[in-house]
Amino acid sequence: MVVRLQDIADEVGVSKMTVSNVLNGHADRVAAATYERVLRAADRLGYVPNAQARSLSARRSRIISFVFTPPADPRGHALANPHDAAFVGELERHLAYHGLTLMVRAHREVARTSDNLRSWNADGAIMLHSYGDEVLPLLDSYDKPVVFVDNYGTSPRIHSVGIDDHLGGYLAGQRLAAAGHTEVGFAGPPLTPDGVIARRYQGFVDALAEHGVRLDPRNVVEQVAEYEAGLDFGRWLARPTNHCTGWFITADILAVGALKELGRHGVRVPRDISLIGFDDSPVSHQCTPELTTVRQDIRAKVRVATEMLLDLIARWPDVEPQRITLGVSLVDRETVGPPPPPCPR
Numbered sequence: 001m002v003v004r005l006q007d008i009a010d011e012v013g014v015s016k017m018t019v020s021n022v023l024n025g026h027a028d029r030v031a032a033a034t035y036e037r038v039l040r041a042a043d044r045l046g047y048v049p050n051a052q053a054r055s056l057s058a059r060r061s062r063i064i065s066f067v068f069t070p071p072a073d074p075r076g077h078a079l080a081n082p083h084d085a086a087f088v089g090e091l092e093r094h095l096a097y098h099g100l101t102l103m104v105r106a107h108r109e110v111a112r113t114s115d116n117l118r119s120w121n122a123d124g125a126i127m128l129h130s131y132g133d134e135v136l137p138l139l140d141s142y143d144k145p146v147v148f149v150d151n152y153g154t155s156p157r158i159h160s161v162g163i164d165d166h167l168g169g170y171l172a173g174q175r176l177a178a179a180g181h182t183e184v185g186f187a188g189p190p191l192t193p194d195g196v197i198a199r200r201y202q203g204f205v206d207a208l209a210e211h212g213v214r215l216d217p218r219n220v221v222e223q224v225a226e227y228e229a230g231l232d233f234g235r236w237l238a239r240p241t242n243h244c245t246g247w248f249i250t251a252d253i254l255a256v257g258a259l260k261e262l263g264r265h266g267v268r269v270p271r272d273i274s275l276i277g278f279d280d281s282p283v284s285h286q287c288t289p290e291l292t293t294v295r296q297d298i299r300a301k302v303r304v305a306t307e308m309l310l311d312l313i314a315r316w317p318d319v320e321p322q323r324i325t326l327g328v329s330l331v332d333r334e335t336v337g338p339p340p341p342p343c344p345r
Contacts, residue, residue, distance in 0.1 A: 003047040011041045023047075023097060032300070039097060063101045064309065065122040066091055067113050069129035070106040080226050082253050082281040083298065087128060087149075090302035098310065117142050124309050124316075127151075132194030133158075145312035145319070147305050152194040156321045159312060161305040163326045165199035166206075168294040171330040172248040172276045173207025175292070180338045181246030181274060184208065185219035187233060187258075188250030188278075197250055200278065204248050219244050223254055230257015237273065238265035245273055245339035252277040252284045252293055259287055259335070270337035280331050289334035296328050 005023070009016045014034060021029045022038040030038070068084060079085040092102045103120050107113045117125055124145040127135070132153040139146065139157050150162045176184055191198045205215050221236075223229045230253060236242070237258060249255035255277035259269055269275055269289060277284055280295035304324055312319050 003042075003045045007045060008038060008041050008047060011045060012037050014038065035303075036299075042097065060123045060313075061121040062099060063103055063120055063122045064095050065103045065105060065117050065120060065125040067105045067107055067116075067125055067127045069108055080253075081251065082283055083225075083251070083279050084128065086281065086298050087302060090299050091126065091306065094302055094306040098306075113138060113142075117144070124313050126305050126309055131192050143317075145309055145316050147309045147312070149301065149305055150196045152196075152199065154194075159308060159319075159322045161301060161308060161324045161326070162196070163296045163301065163328050165196045165328075166203035168278060168296070168328040169200035169203025169205075169248065169250075170207040171203075171294055171328070172200075172278070173204040173213075174210075175276060175330060175332070175336055176246040176248065176274060177208055177211035177213050179246065179274065179336055182213050183219075183244045183246070183339070184213065184215060185221065185244040185247045186215060186250075187221040187223050187247060187254065189224055190222050191220075200248075200250050225251035225254050227253050227257040230254040230259075231261045232257075234258035234261025235265070238262055238267050246276075246336070247273065248276050248278075250278045252279045252281045252291060255291055255293070255335075256283045256287045259289075259291065269335050272340055274336040274339070276336060284331070285333065292333045292336045293331050294328050295331045297326060300326055 005016050005019045008019045012019070012034070018030055018034065019038055022035050023042065066088060079088060088104060095102050103122060105113065105116050107116070122144065124147070126147045126149060128149045130148055130151050132151065133155050135148060135151065135153060135158065136155055146159065148158055148160045151158060151160045152162070153160070186201055186204055188197045188200070191201055208215055221233065223233050233254065234257060237247070238261065249258060255275050259275060262269055262273065267273055275291065277291045277293035280293045284291040284293045304326065308322055308324070
């Protein structure tokens with residue numbers, strides 16, 4: 001049985017036009033909740049979309065590339081970060097609804113990925129973990145649409161989708177300062193200029209300053225966003241020489257590793273030390289105690305990036321720069337409390 005647009009519309013209780021808008025990626029015309037209900041119904045009924053595929057010329061491959069930079073820690077695999085794994089899963093789901101195939105490539109040198117993209121004959125690409133204008137050599141050598149996720153480059157040639165990383169850091173700083181913490185720390189990957197971690201750091205510092213709290217540079221720790229690195233960090237935190245009572249850790253998986261190791265060393269969270277993560281990935285509420293974290297909507301980020309790329313493909317090369325920034329929020333769970341009283345001398 002062939003599933004029609006009307007079948008999906010009847011299942012969800014919306015118009016056929018609404019279903020068409022969803023399946024053709026026009027999210028701006030449909031409420032977010034309805035958009036997701038239509039996608040789920042299409043999946044449940046076994047709908048095989050081909051409208052988008054028919055709109056692509058026969059010269060196109062219907063292949064979309066996803067290129068990302070793997071972590072530097074050799075102990076982890078390329079998708080060890082739950083954020084990246086969730087991103088790939090959501091991206092494949094959205095592209096499949098449009099009859100498109102996903103090709104994944106991990107690459108440490110962004111400028112050199114154009115050879116891979118051309119060899120696959122990809123119609124376009126989505127790129128994660130690039131930094132600023134370092135992507136311009138790629139755009140010089142690859143003449144098809146690319147959407148960059150979480151990129152703060154200033155060039156008008158960069159089409160990007162991201163989140164408000166500064167606000168995320170600001171919310172973390174506000175929460176720790178409001179709880180009374182004055183000895184605080186920051187942990188995450190290197191503060192690369194024009195990178196997301198640098199933005200989160202600046203937001204954190206700005207919030208602390210509003211409360212008269214200064215972040216000592218000695219309390220800024222570089223750690224890759226992986227669980228094993230989190231264990232190492234937790235062992236370091238458990239040393240009695242570390243006096244920070246509150247930490248903002250810029251990836252949930254890193255924070256959960258630290259939380260695990262702190263427990264093994266008898267350091268109680270949040271009684272002895274408070275932690276805030278970032279992402280609101282599933283691990284944040286699968287640990288004990290559950291992690292207070294800054295939430296970003298990965299599903300929304302993938303959806304918007306996909307819609308942007310399909311729009312660029314349809315209109316290429318007659319396009320204007322597009323930049324979309326999504327909001328974040330603080331999810332207050334169980335790992336933030338007041339600082340412990342000072343030890344008697």
